[in-house]
Amino acid sequence: MNDFRYSYGLKRHILIIDDEEINREILGNMLKNDYEISFADNGAMAYEMLKDHSLKISLILLDLLMPVMDGFEFLEKIKDDESLNAVPVIVMTSEKPAEVRSIKLGADDFIAKPYDSPEVILARCERIIQLYEDKSIITSTEKDHLTGLYTLEFFNEYIRQIDSLDIGKSYDALVLNIEHFHMVNEMFGRKAGDDVLKMLSDLLSDTFKDSFSIGCRPAADYFYFYLDHNDGYDKIVNSVQERLAGFSHIPKIHLRAGVYFDADKSLTPDCRFDHAKFACDRIRGDYSSQVSVYSKESYDADLYHEHLINDIDDAIANKDLTVFYQPKYFIQSDKPVLKSAEALIRWKHPEFGMISPGEFIPLFESNGLIQKLDHYVWEETAKQIKTWKERFGYSVPVSVNVSRIDIYDPELESRLTGLLKEYDLKPSELMLEITESAYSDDAKGLTDVVERLRKIGFKIEMDDFGSGYSSLNMITTLPIDALKMDMKFIRNMNRDEKSLKLVELVLEIAGFLEVPTIAEGVEDADQIEALKKMGCDIVQGYYFSKPVPPNDFEEFIKKELNKH
Numbered sequence: 110m111n112d113f114r115y116s117y118g119l120k121r122h123i124l125i126i127d128d129e130e131i132n133r134e135i136l137g138n139m140l141k142n143d144y145e146i147s148f149a150d151n152g153a154m155a156y157e158m159l160k161d162h163s164l165k166i167s168l169i170l171l172d173l174l175m176p177v178m179d180g181f182e183f184l185e186k187i188k189d190d191e192s193l194n195a196v197p198v199i200v201m202t203s204e205k206p207a208e209v210r211s212i213k214l215g216a217d218d219f220i221a222k223p224y225d226s227p228e229v230i231l232a233r234c235e236r237i238i239q240l241y242e243d244k245s246i247i248t249s250t251e252k253d254h255l256t257g258l259y260t261l262e263f264f265n266e267y268i269r270q271i272d273s274l275d276i277g278k279s280y281d282a283l284v285l286n287i288e289h290f291h292m293v294n295e296m297f298g299r300k301a302g303d304d305v306l307k308m309l310s311d312l313l314s315d316t317f318k319d320s321f322s323i324g325c326r327p328a329a330d331y332f333y334f335y336l337d338h339n340d341g342y343d344k345i346v347n348s349v350q351e352r353l354a355g356f357s358h359i360p361k362i363h364l365r366a367g368v369y370f371d372a373d374k375s376l377t378p379d380c381r382f383d384h385a386k387f388a389c390d391r392i393r394g395d396y397s398s399q400v401s402v403y404s405k406e407s408y409d410a411d412l413y414h415e416h417l418i419n420d421i422d423d424a425i426a427n428k429d430l431t432v433f434y435q436p437k438y439f440i441q442s443d444k445p446v447l448k449s450a451e452a453l454i455r456w457k458h459p460e461f462g463m464i465s466p467g468e469f470i471p472l473f474e475s476n477g478l479i480q481k482l483d484h485y486v487w488e489e490t491a492k493q494i495k496t497w498k499e500r501f502g503y504s505v506p507v508s509v510n511v512s513r514i515d516i517y518d519p520e521l522e523s524r525l526t527g528l529l530k531e532y533d534l535k536p537s538e539l540m541l542e543i544t545e546s547a548y549s550d551d552a553k554g555l556t557d558v559v560e561r562l563r564k565i566g567f568k569i570e571m572d573d574f575g576s577g578y579s580s581l582n583m584i585t586t587l588p589i590d591a592l593k594m595d596m597k598f599i600r601n602m603n604r605d606e607k608s609l610k611l612v613e614l615v616l617e618i619a620g621f622l623e624v625p626t627i628a629e630g631v632e633d634a635d636q637i638e639a640l641k642k643m644g645c646d647i648v649q650g651y652y653f654s655k656p657v658p659p660n661d662f663e664e665f666i667k668k669e670l671n672k673h
């Protein structure tokens with residue numbers, strides 16, 4: 110026999126139940142080379158032996174006429190018993206009417222008395238055992254042991270069958286998950302965790318019992334349901350959660366769900382549920398939402414973000430990410446003088462083309478990857494400053510943007526001073542821009558870091574000033590070297606009085622702090638003129654130039670040198 114279950118010399122165990130010793134002996138002798146054999150004199154004794162469960166019985170050979178408990182009563186008893194009814198029974202009889210009665214009671218086969226040749230009996234035993242073992246393998250993979258829901262493989266198969274019977278009905282794909290389920294396991298033990306899963310599965314099956322639904326537990330604490338279209342999942346999930354809280358002694362179980370309405374049947378079942386799971390996982394950790402609906406737009410946006418996250422290393426290695434430079438000019442002289450520049454990252458993606466920092470900076474800020482990007486920009490910038498110094502004998506200080514997360518990096522100082530050393534720069538040549546909102550988040554923590562950086566000699570520019578919520582009190586104590594006014598004031602200053610007044614106010618604050626002001630986003634001559642009149646020191650914007658690659662920036666340096 111090729112079946113792995115019959116290799117390794119594993120012998121199945123047969124229980125022979127017969128009150129006549131001679132019958133027990135004949136059968137025992139026929140089977141003993143191939144099977145382990147146990148005997149019982151009557152049904153009651155056999156039942157006791159089976160209830161003990163220490164014997165793993167693969168087949169019962171049952172006589173019908175016995176004292177104490179006969180074969181019929183025994184059959185009835187074990188077929189009623191969930192822990193025993195999976196053991197096959199062959200009845201040994203010589204009467205036709207008894208055959209009919211025992212088959213009704215659940216017997217699987219017959220051996221006629223007097224006995225046939227040993228080969229026939231052996232073959233019958235073997236066939237029934239194998240049949241039962243195959244059947245149990247099928248049922249064991251069809252259903253999840255714990256919850257009784259389908260396993261993923263069968264679930265998908267059933268969906269395919271439903272598809273093939275398509276009667277134009279629409280179905281929803283629903284995914285449910287328990288928030289922080291691992292905590293239930295860790296705090297209350299695995300058994301309690303299992304109980305919660307079982308309870309939840311029962312509640313869900315009960316909730317959906319009045320309409321079409323099939324459920325599956327693909328893994329751990331995820332539940333999938335493919336079901337008739339429904340509009341009230343918020344209510345349903347909430348009520349299941351409440352009922353669960355009523356049953357379970359474990360407090361605060363939070364359910365979240367993702368639903369893919371009218372799931373597209375041209376997609377594979379896996380794909381339909383990937384969509385619903387995506388919606389479900391989008392609200393992970395968000396205790397204010399319970400049900401999230403799949404939409405193609407948010408799916409595509411997430412996929413796109415995922416792309417960008419995956420591509421960042423390649424982008425750095427392949428130089429798809431490069432640093433552009435935008436000049437800043439001092440305007441309080443007769444003619445504007447090139448004062449410094451700002452380093453701004455640019456991404457030319459091989460697939461998506463030019464991507465704006467407005468798209469990927471917030472993304473990388475939210476997942477911490479911004480640090481990798483900033484470190485790259487700082488190093489490229491330091492290298493560039495040195496190159497220009499060597500090529501032109503002229504130093505253009507360049508400011509780099511420092512993100513919130515960089516500020517709390519314990520290695521920030523050593524990283525920056527390391528760059529100065531490596532590229533032989535003075536700290537005043539590599540300036541640092543920190544956005545105002547970072548100051549308002551944690552003024553004290555940030556001030557400490559900034560003070561240490563200034564002690565080394567770095568110049569700190571407060572970026573986007575006016576966009577955050579700094580209090581006047583805080584501003585007056587801030588350690589900074591320049592204020593960069595938020596662009597929106599400049600954009601509107603020649604159009605509305607209020608913005609103009611705000612620009613004046615920022616300039617006054619800067620005067621009070623005795624630091625220069627930089628106006629960003631300056632696009633036309635009117636703005637320059639007005640700013641100059643009001644005493645603004647430095648201007649950055651399209652009026653002078655957009656951010657440009659290093660080669661193009663060299664033209665500004667050359668022009669500046671020609672003036673001297």
Ligand code: C2E
Pocket residue numbers: 435452453454465466467470479482483486510511512542572573629630631632649650651652656
């Ligand atoms: P930011 O630091 O305030 O940079 C100024 C932004 O204004 C830049 O946008 C610049 O191209 C744009 N800009 C300059 N002049 C004008 C103008 O006259 N008109 C208009 N409409 N826009 C002008 P960009 O390069 O798209 O960068 C956007 C933001 O992304 C930056 O704002 C900065 O917060 C962030 N960013 C850029 N590069 C980096 C970087 O390397 N690291 C970090 N952490 N953030 C960066």
Ligand code: MG
Pocket residue numbers: 451510542572
């Ligand atoms: Mg900036």
Ligand code: MG
Pocket residue numbers: 572573593629
């Ligand atoms: Mg800015």
